[in-house]
Amino acid sequence: MAVEKVNSSSSLAEVVDRILDKGIVIDAWARVSLVGIELLAVEARIVIASVDTYLKYAEAVGLTAQAAVPAV
Numbered sequence: 842m843a844v845e846k847v848n849s850s851s852s853l854a855e856v857v858d859r860i861l862d863k864g865i866v867i868d869a870w871a872r873v874s875l876v877g878i879e880l881l882a883v884e885a886r887i888v889i890a891s892v893d894t895y896l897k898y899a900e901a902v903g904l905t906a907q908a909a910v911p912a913v
């Protein structure tokens with residue numbers, strides 16, 4: 842994937858359109874411990890993408906197979 846550099850300014854609509862087209866994943870993990878005792882653990886995964894982009898990603902990594910199986 843090549844990085845493009847454009848000298849012209851982009852409007853907010855163009856930036857949002859590009860983000861939704863490509864998608865962004867923010868994966869954060871933090872742990873606070875004192876003397877070996879875990880006090881707080883935070884895990885977060887934020888996905889910003891269009892539904893179509895997310896479904897393509899989910900299918901590629903196998904996330905849709907679990908959702909398709911009915912509960913017994």
